[in-house]
Amino acid sequence: MTVYLVRRLGFLVISFAIAMVVLFLLLRVLPGDPANALLSVNATQEQIDAARAQVGADLPLFQQFTDWFGGVLSLDLGSSFISSLPVGPEIAARMSVTIPLTLLSFALALLIALPAGFIAAVRADRWYGILLSGFSQLGIAVPVFWVGMLLVNVFAVNLRWLPSGGFPRDDWANPGAALTSLALPVITIALVMSASLTRYIRSATLDVIGSDYLRSARAQGASFSGAFWRHGLRNGIVPVISILGIELATTFLGAVVVESVFTLPGLGSMLLTAIQQHDYPNIQGILLVSTLLVLVIGFLADVAQRLIDPRLRTSISGNGIR
Amino acid sequence: MKRSTGAIALSVAAALALSGCAAGGGTSDTGAATATDATIEVGSLYEPQNLSNVGGGGQGVTEALTGNVYEGLFRLTDAGEVEPVLAASNTVSDDGLTYTFTLQDGVTFHSGDPLTSADVKSSIERVTAEDSQSARKSSFKTIADIQTPDDATVTITLSEPSISFIYNLSYIWVVNDAATDLKTTEDGTGPYTVGDWKRGSSLSLDRWSDYWGEQASNKEVVFNYFTDATALSNALVTNQIDVITSVQSPDQLSQFTDNPDFVVNDGNSTTKELLAFNDKVAPFDQVAVRKAVYSAIDTEKLLNSVWGDYGTLIGSMVPPTDPWYEDLTQVNPYDPALSEKLLAEAGLADGFEFTLDTPSYDPHPAVAEFLQSELAKVGITVNINTISADEWYSKVFKERNFEATLQEHVNDRDVVWYGNPDFYWGYNNPQVTEWVAEAERASSTDEQTAKLKLVNEQIAQDAASVWLYLYPQIVVASSDISGYGVNGLNSQFFVSKIVRG
Numbered sequence: 069m070t071v072y073l074v075r076r077l078g079f080l081v082i083s084f085a086i087a088m089v090v091l092f093l094l095l096r097v098l099p100g101d102p103a104n105a106l107l108s109v110n111a112t113q114e115q116i117d118a119a120r121a122q123v124g125a126d127l128p129l130f131q132q133f134t135d136w137f138g139g140v141l142s143l144d145l146g147s148s149f150i151s152s153l154p155v156g157p158e159i160a161a162r163m164s165v166t167i168p169l170t171l172l173s174f175a176l177a178l179l180i181a182l183p184a185g186f187i188a189a190v191r192a193d194r195w196y197g198i199l200l201s202g203f204s205q206l207g208i209a210v211p212v213f214w215v216g217m218l219l220v221n222v223f224a225v226n227l228r229w230l231p232s233g234g235f236p237r238d239d240w241a242n243p244g245a246a247l248t249s250l251a252l253p254v255i256t257i258a259l260v261m262s263a264s265l266t267r268y269i270r271s272a273t274l275d276v277i278g279s280d281y282l283r284s285a286r287a288q289g290a291s292f293s294g295a296f297w298r299h300g301l302r303n304g305i306v307p308v309i310s311i312l313g314i315e316l317a318t319t320f321l322g323a324v325v326v327e328s329v330f331t332l333p334g335l336g337s338m339l340l341t342a343i344q345q346h347d348y349p350n351i352q353g354i355l356l357v358s359t360l361l362v363l364v365i366g367f368l369a370d371v372a373q374r375l376i377d378p379r380l381r382t383s384i385s386g387n388g389i390r
Numbered sequence: 391m392k393r394s395t396g397a398i399a400l401s402v403a404a405a406l407a408l409s410g411c412a413a414g415g416g417t418s419d420t421g422a423a424t425a426t427d428a429t430i431e432v433g434s435l436y437e438p439q440n441l442s443n444v445g446g447g448g449q450g451v452t453e454a455l456t457g458n459v460y461e462g463l464f465r466l467t468d469a470g471e472v473e474p475v476l477a478a479s480n481t482v483s484d485d486g487l488t489y490t491f492t493l494q495d496g497v498t499f500h501s502g503d504p505l506t507s508a509d510v511k512s513s514i515e516r517v518t519a520e521d522s523q524s525a526r527k528s529s530f531k532t533i534a535d536i537q538t539p540d541d542a543t544v545t546i547t548l549s550e551p552s553i554s555f556i557y558n559l560s561y562i563w564v565v566n567d568a569a570t571d572l573k574t575t576e577d578g579t580g581p582y583t584v585g586d587w588k589r590g591s592s593l594s595l596d597r598w599s600d601y602w603g604e605q606a607s608n609k610e611v612v613f614n615y616f617t618d619a620t621a622l623s624n625a626l627v628t629n630q631i632d633v634i635t636s637v638q639s640p641d642q643l644s645q646f647t648d649n650p651d652f653v654v655n656d657g658n659s660t661t662k663e664l665l666a667f668n669d670k671v672a673p674f675d676q677v678a679v680r681k682a683v684y685s686a687i688d689t690e691k692l693l694n695s696v697w698g699d700y701g702t703l704i705g706s707m708v709p710p711t712d713p714w715y716e717d718l719t720q721v722n723p724y725d726p727a728l729s730e731k732l733l734a735e736a737g738l739a740d741g742f743e744f745t746l747d748t749p750s751y752d753p754h755p756a757v758a759e760f761l762q763s764e765l766a767k768v769g770i771t772v773n774i775n776t777i778s779a780d781e782w783y784s785k786v787f788k789e790r791n792f793e794a795t796l797q798e799h800v801n802d803r804d805v806v807w808y809g810n811p812d813f814y815w816g817y818n819n820p821q822v823t824e825w826v827a828e829a830e831r832a833s834s835t836d837e838q839t840a841k842l843k844l845v846n847e848q849i850a851q852d853a854a855s856v857w858l859y860l861y862p863q864i865v866v867a868s869s870d871i872s873g874y875g876v877n878g879l880n881s882q883f884f885v886s887k888i889v890r891g
Contacts, residue, residue: 151439151573151574152440152445152574153589220621220624231628231630232628233621233624233630234614234630237586237591237594328617328618329621331591331621331625332591333588333589338590346780
């Protein structure tokens with residue numbers, strides 16, 4: 069297991085380093101120039117040159133990269149071209165919205181999807197089982213911003229139960245107000261997310277129900293639920309966990325879209341603005357942090373799978389020793 | 391022209407209040423004493439990117455800060471007039487080259503420092519500095535020297551007469567010369583200080599009790615920033631905000647127009663939608679071809695399809711709020727038969743084909759499709775090439791690599807750009823260039839106005855561009871509040887006279 073952990077960590081570091089290079093280069097091949105965002109259309113060439121020099125866009129690519137890479141190693145993500153505010157603290161402030169939004173949405177999605185997926189599988193022959201399947205199929209096809217707009221229309225504009233958007237100016241000083249602001253966005257993401265999760269959990273449950281070991285357990289006299297909880301759960305949850313890792317990352321990315329629908333000052337809205345303005349330090353900082361988060365989630369999911377399933381443990385670490 | 395850097399405008403009530411009338415779309419007069427403790431929630435699509443007006447902060451900087459946090463020697467009022475603010479008096483020498491300004495007494499900055507002539511000098515130099523990114527920088531090229539004989543007097547010498555000089559000064563904030571870091575903090579003389587700036591969300595302004603002039607009528611104003619027009623409208627519908635500074639999509643209006651809880655104000659904007667030809671390339675180097683295109687377009691139908699009952703038709707680059715406005719909409723009337731005749735004269739009886747570089751954001755794609763179908767009727771084929779705002783800047787504006795394009799031009803008094811043969815549209819009429827220069831050197835505003843009217847008429851005769859329509863300037867507010875301005879002048883939104891109730 070230790071060998072596996074070290075190898076998996078090494079893989080994480082290498083992926084991260086590759087991601088940094090790709091990210092940096094991709095941004096530089098985008099058409100456009102950060103100086104354009106800073107200036108008005110009647111700017112003179114001197115003004116444009118001055119703006120480029122000011123943000124360092126006139127330096128050779130390699131030097132820009134080493135400057136940035138060096139900064140990242142010392143935990144300094146640089147300063148925004150546009151606002152000249154340091155990128156790191158800005159990202160941290162935005163995270164105080166995006167992280168709770170992601171985790172709450174994911175938790176709610178699980179809360180919906182676990183029973184729904186299970187019932188859809190176990191009661192696949194009943195009308196409500198079929199209905200749940202149908203809904204989850206529908207949910208996959210619906211874009212998240214559309215669900216958001218629909219919910220706003222119903223619960224904010226017509227019923228006036230919840231705010232249509234925004235976030236308290238004093239952040240989490242009043243947790244009740246902050247949670248109220250997050251309610252609709254969380255429900256939006258959770259509804260869409262739970263649709264695909266329900267599909268995965270349903271098929272994982274169906275696999276377990278149809279498995280030989282469950283039939284054997286029942287043949288030895290175990291009740292269906294006894295056999296399911298004792299043998300089925302542990303077997304069935306392994307593929308689900310790897311999916312959950314991916315889905316958590318997807319939720320994080322879904323938050324980006326939802327933030328703009330609900331005017332939340334999170335990482336997503338920061339990223340959109342930064343892209344419009346070619347604010348490379350901000351874009352790089354956000355993508356770097358997001359990439360790191362996604363990689364870490366993947367890492368944790370892999371480790372969790374191996375903790376649960378001894379078969380994975382032996383096969384992989386066995387190879388590692390030889 | 392790019393929304394983020396240009397200057398659409400709103401303006402407001404401070405001006406009206408100074409001139410003695412409390413109006414501007416609202417209904418009630420300044421209300422009871424309790425109303426002065428109100429917090430006004432403003433909704434806008436233009437978040438400042440920083441707090442500096444010389445560092446790429448965008449039009450949101452002007453909207454939130456000009457007149458509210460920062461003041462100039464002069465200000466442009468909601469009605470488009472220039473009036474003194476920090477300048478108590480000013481005199482101009484007979485040759486029009488030397489301006490002497492006496493400053494208001496007893497003005498202090500938010501930091502407590504008194505206002506002196508040195509602050510004014512450094513504030514002007516801030517805008518004209520090498521690294522300044524102010525859109526207005528080139529307006530001050532004629533400044534030869536700034537002297538500060540005493541703390542209350544500023545003397546500015548110009549290298550040649552500039553009739554617009556006082557007007558241009560209204561763009562310059564007077565900033566404490568001791569202030570540092572003006573991108574994230576402020577030190578102005580206005581009726582508000584910047585309270586809390588929550589990036590991506592809101593900027594609050596707090597009433598400043600030591601203000602030299604009349605105290606603000608409300609305690610706090612919060613600018614709430616949105617990226618999505620629908621979210622912005624929803625916030626007003628649900629009473630999260632009190633007023634939208636500028637509605638950019640007519641689809642959002644229907645829910646407010648027949649609702650007694652809201653007031654839809656139809657003000658004057660200075661934003662013009664242009665079909666700009668590259669006047670240097672064939673066939674648009676021929677006046678007859680440009681006029682033929684102009685007459686083939688039913689601009690009234692276009693405006694109606696984009697904005698419904700809002701907006702105004704114009705016949706040149708000059709909006710009705712500019713002093714040299716004349717109604718020129720009949721110079722190039724909608725007349726397809728005339729259009730075909732002109733095409734035949736130009737030897738293009740069988741029509742021709744051109745590429746229209748179309749910015750990808752509203753309303754340009756819809757306008758492009760309308761033009762495509764209108765021009766097809768007279769045999770002209772339009773190929774629509776959709777480009778990003780950024781590509782527009784490099785391909786059209788810098789490289790001049792285009793045949794025709796669509797663009798919104800937001801500034802007031804920008805007809806003078808037709809006097810610059812190096813501008814992107816390549817219009818080169820030496821007579822017009824001369825008139826523009828003469829207008830700027832004029833010794834009176836009457837003379838300036840007369841010259842610019844000539845310019846105005848000539849560019850319409852030459853169909854230098856097609857001026858499709860003037861955008862409406864729409865401020866929608868809860869009927870609870872009053873005292874805001876309704877006209878679109880340079881993105882300003884003066885908030886100090888807004889009251890609730």
